[in-house]
Amino acid sequence: MIIGLPDVGLVGLIATAYLISELDLEEIAYMDSDLLPPVVVLHAGLPHAPLRMYGNKNLIAVISELAIPAPAIYTVTRELVDWAQAKNVKRILSIGGIPTENRQTIKEPEVFAAASNQELLDTLTKSGLKTLNEGYIVGAQALSMRYSISKKMQSIAILAQSFYNYPDPQAAAIALKELSKISDVKVDVSKLLEKGEEIRLKARDIMKRTQQEMKRMQKSQEYDLPLYV
């Protein structure tokens, strides 16, 4: 299961939404809760829950077209992981951004990975992914890792260098490229790069709200390294 909830640079959301579109996954479930905003999203005149799951028989992908309110993050992520377990999901992979201060000067953002155990991490590095040696993961991505470990599920986090406050389709594209190295999920990201400007415009509002929720989680732009030596 791939999770792409609104977060730093909307990297996970943009990547996962593009994946759903390219792989033509079908909507298979949605989450309804008083913890989520009172909103319905319309596509072609028909209502959709903002947080919903798409899939085929090999893959489930989760997106939310609205920022998850900070106080709901524990419950929402726990429900997602529980639901995944009920669906016999073996591996949870989340895509996110690492806020990078001088992002505009970086031509090709780097992508890093973290994994729930050493064996899985070795598989990733053998496939050519870089490891995120020291750092924090915050929010739904952190909790999906925490909860999936407690459920004995494999968990992988893919993190691409990205803008903090601006939607970053290029980071999303590069994250998808790295994803293709470690899974069968292979999509041509050229369209994603072409539509960059359009996506940035459409995503302004969701980015603004996501930023508010990240602040409430004290997820700041400047990440220092963990203290432990």
Place this chain on the structure above:
Amino acid sequence: MIIGLPDVGLVGLIATAYLISELDLEEIAYMDSDLLPPVVVLHAGLPHAPLRMYGNKNLIAVISELAIPAPAIYTVTRELVDWAQAKNVKRILSIGGIPTENRQTIKEPEVFAAASNQELLDTLTKSGLKTLNEGYIVGAQALSMRYSISKKMQSIAILAQSFYNYPDPQAAAIALKELSKISDVKVDVSKLLEKGEEIRLKARDIMKRTQQEMKRMQKSQEYDLPLYV
């Protein structure tokens, strides 16, 4: 059942209140709750609950003369839909406004529809309504759609282009015109248009409070398009 709660431009409230008056519907029920403000409305010296239902044997109409507090929106809407189901209501139709930035330059606001399923949507478009292709519905209108779908009731949202912060009787009138295309509810809106200025004045206070609650729901004036591509 037609729902016209205070929202963008008070379109739904003005339209539904006018409908009640023109069709001479009787007060049949009201909602009492500690979640609603401690207020009684007087008409001809007699007290009324601000949120109440009117009807005849064919039609129920719901209005509230006070803004619904944002934290109460889930419970109030759920109770309304449950009550409708208990009354054997088959279809829930809510009227609302789409905040439109350059509203003052628009002579004839456009009206759009959304529906709980494709079949129902097709009926609407065949009757001449335009579909709201991409967008968000926020607040009681969104939740009434969410809850009525989960109860297997038909649900329609009628949305007229309108001012965000100013009561918009013209938008209400045009919404009623479109409503007449898809139902037996037909009223002459000429009086509504004539009394526009008077209604705007009377509605200032309720508009102000509605605006506060919309802010608490993060319902802003600038709606971007949903991100999903």
Place this chain on the structure above:
Amino acid sequence: MIIGLPDVGLVGLIATAYLISELDLEEIAYMDSDLLPPVVVLHAGLPHAPLRMYGNKNLIAVISELAIPAPAIYTVTRELVDWAQAKNVKRILSIGGIPTENRQTIKEPEVFAAASNQELLDTLTKSGLKTLNEGYIVGAQALSMRYSISKKMQSIAILAQSFYNYPDPQAAAIALKELSKISDVKVDVSKLLEKGEEIRLKARDIMKRTQQEMKRMQKSQEYDLPLYV
């Protein structure tokens, strides 16, 4: 039972406290709750609860020497009405103020009435009271009407034009005059008018706190008319 809780212009409190004093009613009960402020009022060195009931065998009068905190208003009013019912009270009459913008230019404030049903309202108008045709009642006065109706008790609201933020003994006096037309409660209000300045001074603090709570209930100075047409 007459209710005179702190509200617009303290009209109800001043009128009811004067009534208690003139009719020499005895303290018969008080309300204690963690919802009320941690305060004891001293009179002649002896402690009293701020919210208490006075009475003789014909009449009960309720006052509070402290503003009721906005979040407590539902529970406090409901308890009052329940208590009244347990005491076999048949009719609940509350006195309050209608904030009137140009109050200082009004020589003789007007008094209006509202009643729980048409029959009772007719009795009032036959006795010479004016009806409040269109308007809002907010706070304890609104809820005492709401709850007494649900208990099948008669309910009357007496509303005098008054200052919003300044204690208004004259409005209280005129409310008492009107009250005498519809009940056996007849008091000479001349002393109340004489002591006007003294009362205004003593009531400054309670007025200030009442104003804060009214704001929390969104009870503003400018009342528009209800929207429903």
Place this chain on the structure above:
Amino acid sequence: MIIGLPDVGLVGLIATAYLISELDLEEIAYMDSDLLPPVVVLHAGLPHAPLRMYGNKNLIAVISELAIPAPAIYTVTRELVDWAQAKNVKRILSIGGIPTENRQTIKEPEVFAAASNQELLDTLTKSGLKTLNEGYIVGAQALSMRYSISKKMQSIAILAQSFYNYPDPQAAAIALKELSKISDVKVDVSKLLEKGEEIRLKARDIMKRTQQEMKRMQKSQEYDLPLYV
């Protein structure tokens, strides 16, 4: 039982702490609660709860070296009174300050008393204490009176004119002098007066926090008289 919790001018706390020291009372109990701040007080390297009871076989004295948080005031006072009852305490006496605006111009602050019933009040006045005729008591002192009355215990409040925001050892000393008129608790207050400056310095921090909590209880510097006439 004598209660001296942090309040106006810290009069009660300073008086009671001095009493404990002079009478050489032993620590006999303490209160622990998540409602109280996460603090331990060190005396001679050993930890103490901030809110604790001292006593000998005739007398119990309660102090807190930290301001009681406003939301905890009901529970803390109720527990204190319940505990006193379990210990067969017959009389609860609290010492506090009356904020007096021109305190700095007063050479000898006045002390006033209030009592739970007329008989007890008469005893006090016969012993030479002045009665506080009209006024408010706010906070733990008010609640200890409220709760002890409901438990049929005698209750006395001793109130000395004092600074609102500055620790007032002189007011504490004069309160102790008056206390000696109505009880066997007699201490020489000369040391308290001598150490005035030192106490004021040491008490700055606790005064600052007490002031914050008094504000949250809306206990202001300007006390008007109660309204009731």
Place this chain on the structure above:
Amino acid sequence: MIIGLPDVGLVGLIATAYLISELDLEEIAYMDSDLLPPVVVLHAGLPHAPLRMYGNKNLIAVISELAIPAPAIYTVTRELVDWAQAKNVKRILSIGGIPTENRQTIKEPEVFAAASNQELLDTLTKSGLKTLNEGYIVGAQALSMRYSISKKMQSIAILAQSFYNYPDPQAAAIALKELSKISDVKVDVSKLLEKGEEIRLKARDIMKRTQQEMKRMQKSQEYDLPLYV
């Protein structure tokens, strides 16, 4: 068990983390709770809970790489002490900082101790530690003492003079030196002093957040002496 949670100058955290590293203690447990921030810490690409326990058969050490949110402090500390009891821990020792205003002018910070009872305190002073005669302990260090006393466990607090807002590795080093006098835990602190600048840089972010939580606990820079005389 040694507790080193983020607090004044991060003294306890830096000292305990260094201890874990030098003694090569193994991670043996962690705490997971919705009360803690939604964060995972990565070390060498593998996820760790921010609050975790290390140990060998003689010693347990607890650190948190994130500030404990103020409202969680009671529950988190209680759970820690309960867990320690279940593990048959006999003594709880916490390391912390005493904010010292002119810290930058102090060449060698002083270290003070407090203990749960006189006998234990005597042991410490015999080993050469100074006693903290008068003062407050605030936060997790205070509560760990409170709760361990109620569980009949020995409890020691080691407090080093330190900066309030700046990570203070020197204070941590000196605290460890004193610790070696009263236990078998002996580490060479020279590396800690050498890496001072590096640690200060890495710890900026956790210091900033710790400061926010200390403010919420009203743990201020200026500690006055306790009032009781």
